[in-house]
Amino acid sequence: MPDATETVIGMLAQYFPPAIARAVVRSTLRRGGFANDSLDVGDLPDFVSALEQTLPMYIVDLERRGECVERVRELLPHAQRGPAPSPRPRPTPRENGRSPADRAPDSPRDPSDGAASSERLVGGSVRVRSSHDVVQACDLARETARKLEFSLLDQTKIATAASELARNILLYAGDGEVRILKVESPRGLQITAIDSGPGIADIDLVMNGGYRSRTGMGMGLKGAKRLMGELEIRSRLGVGTTVVATKVLR
Amino acid sequence: MQTARIPIIALYANLIVPLQGAIADDVMVQLSEDVTRRIEDGRIRGLVIDVSGVETLDSYLTKNLRDLALTARLMGVSAVVSGLRPAVAITLIEMGLEIPGVRTTLNLERALEALHEAHEEEARSLGEGGQGDA
Numbered sequence: 001m002p003d004a005t006e007t008v009i010g011m012l013a014q015y016f017p018p019a020i021a022r023a024v025v026r027s028t029l030r031r032g033g034f035a036n037d038s039l040d041v042g043d044l045p046d047f048v049s050a051l052e053q054t055l056p057m058y059i060v061d062l063e064r065r066g067e068c069v070e071r072v073r074e075l076l077p078h079a080q081r082g083p084a085p086s087p088r089p090r091p092t093p094r095e096n097g098r099s100p101a102d103r104a105p106d107s108p109r110d111p112s113d114g115a116a117s118s119e120r121l122v123g124g125s126v127r128v129r130s131s132h133d134v135v136q137a138c139d140l141a142r143e144t145a146r147k148l149e150f151s152l153l154d155q156t157k158i159a160t161a162a163s164e165l166a167r168n169i170l171l172y173a174g175d176g177e178v179r180i181l182k183v184e185s186p187r188g189l190q191i192t193a194i195d196s197g198p199g200i201a202d203i204d205l206v207m208n209g210g211y212r213s214r215t216g217m218g219m220g221l222k223g224a225k226r227l228m229g230e231l232e233i234r235s236r237l238g239v240g241t242t243v244v245a246t247k248v249l250r
Numbered sequence: 251m252q253t254a255r256i257p258i259i260a261l262y263a264n265l266i267v268p269l270q271g272a273i274a275d276d277v278m279v280q281l282s283e284d285v286t287r288r289i290e291d292g293r294i295r296g297l298v299i300d301v302s303g304v305e306t307l308d309s310y311l312t313k314n315l316r317d318l319a320l321t322a323r324l325m326g327v328s329a330v331v332s333g334l335r336p337a338v339a340i341t342l343i344e345m346g347l348e349i350p351g352v353r354t355t356l357n358l359e360r361a362l363e364a365l366h367e368a369h370e371e372e373a374r375s376l377g378e379g380g381q382g383d384a
Contacts, residue, residue: 131275138272138306156306156337157344163308164345223309223345 005039007075008047015059015068028054033185044076053181056192057232060240062177122147123189125179128169137166137178141191144180148189148249158189158247161224165193165243168220173197173240188248191228196240203233256281258288264296264365265289266358270303278314285318289325296365297322300358302333312347319352328368330354332361 005025012021029037032050039047052069059065123144126137141162145155162178169176176195183190200206206221221243225231228245235241254277259266265288267281288294299315301307307315319329332355334342342348355361 135272135274138308142306153337153340156335156341159306160308160341160345163306163310167308167310220309223347226344226346227341 003038004041004044004075005037008039008072011071011075012068014071015064020058024051024054024058027057031183031185041076044072048073048076053183053190056179056194056242057234057244060194060196060234060236060242062194122182123180125177126166128166128176128178128193128195129174131170134163134166134170137180138163140178141180141189144182145189145247148182148187150189150247150249154247157227158191161227161245161247162191164220164224164227165191165245168243169193169195169197171220176240183246186248188246190247191224191243191245193243193245194240195242199237199239199241200233200235201237203235207233255284258284260288260294261362263294263369264298264362265294266298266300268300268303272306273304273311278311282314282318282321286321286325289322289327294327295369296362297327297329298332298358298361298365299329300332300361301338302335302357304338305335307334307338307342309345309347312342312349316349316352319349323351328353328365330361330364332356332358 009021009025012024015021016024025039026037028047028050029039031054032046034043034047034050048069051072055065055068059068124140126133126140128134128137138159142155142159145158150158162180166178169178173195174197176193176197179190179192179194181190181192182188207225221231221233224243224245228247230246230248232244233241234243256267256269256273256277258281259268265285267285273281285297289297297319299319301315304311315331319331322329330353331349334354353364355364
């Protein structure tokens with residue numbers, strides 16, 4: 001199989017400096033559970049799914065991110081492109097030992113049929129513009145955690161964290177999106193909160209200092225980190241903030 | 251969208267507010283207005299906010315509940331939050347959140363007992379004060 005790593009890095013270099021492009025590919029390979037550091041052309045469909053999960057860390061702007069994923073998808077030979085592009089990152093389960101090429105080139109892949117699709121339907125996204133959307137994000141997180149068989153306590157923690165992150169969007173950006181995803185290796189649930197608000201000037205201050213209060217406000221990010229275990233923030237002033245919080249299923 | 255209203259139950263001199271599920275901001279604002287108006291009537295001496303039907307309490311809602319309880323107290327009404335679910339209580343502590351200044355009880359029954367005791371205590375101290383003056 002030809003190595004596609006350099007091709008993908010070359011494409012991503014339109015969006016990032018080369019060193020970052022390399023880092024994006026590396027972290028995507030890691031997150032996607034790929035065996036080694038190089039990328040076969042045959043792995044590209046899985047890589048694209050994994051990329052949809054990694055990219056929010058690097059590109060905040062929804063449209064730009066979608067475009068970037070599409071560019072990588074276009075590197076696929078036509079028959080392997082799979083289902084129509086979805087604006088929502090959707091982890092595609094790896095097909096057990098079956099190469100995508102085994103499929104007839106024109107066979108339609110309707111994402112709404114078959115057992116594999118119910119797997120894919122775990123999670124979803126909520127546009128956050130009002131406190132009612134915060135409630136929705138919270139409900140979606142609990143429902144997803146329940147489907148993934150998290151304990152009742154962890155369901156509560158995850159739902160609360162989603163609520164905190166959605167509330168943060170509402171308070172500081174006014175508009176954004178919360179996505180709930182199932183992740184593999186390690187198996188767990190991921191909440192991604194994206195906004196194009198003012199950004200956070202001093203992440204360290206938010207996470208470690210100052211904004212401490214026993215009564216609530218300003219607890220959002222810190223609280224969410226404690227509840228989820230892992231939490232990463234990418235923020236640029238005037239551009240927006242992406243928070244990715246992951247809870248591992250134990 | 252029409253704002254859902256949370257029911258308020260009057261029992262003897264107490265108000266009982268049973269919260270269920272998730273509560274949006276406008277609903278909470280409406281509740282605070284409703285509760286304080288009922289307190290203003292003058293016959294009310296205790297308030298119980300029962301959260302046994304609440305599956306998720308985030309920092310924002312927790313702050314709102316505390317504010318409501320403290321507002322009631324400021325108006326001279328004893329306030330108790332009852333029925334925190336175990337998972338909710340653990341989650342609040344894990345976030346580093348408390349509800350300082352607000353009495354909490356295991357369930358609604360204990361909350362009513364606590365209010366009853368508080369009222370008797372109050373009556374007794376008033377009575378003693380009266381005797382002292384005589």
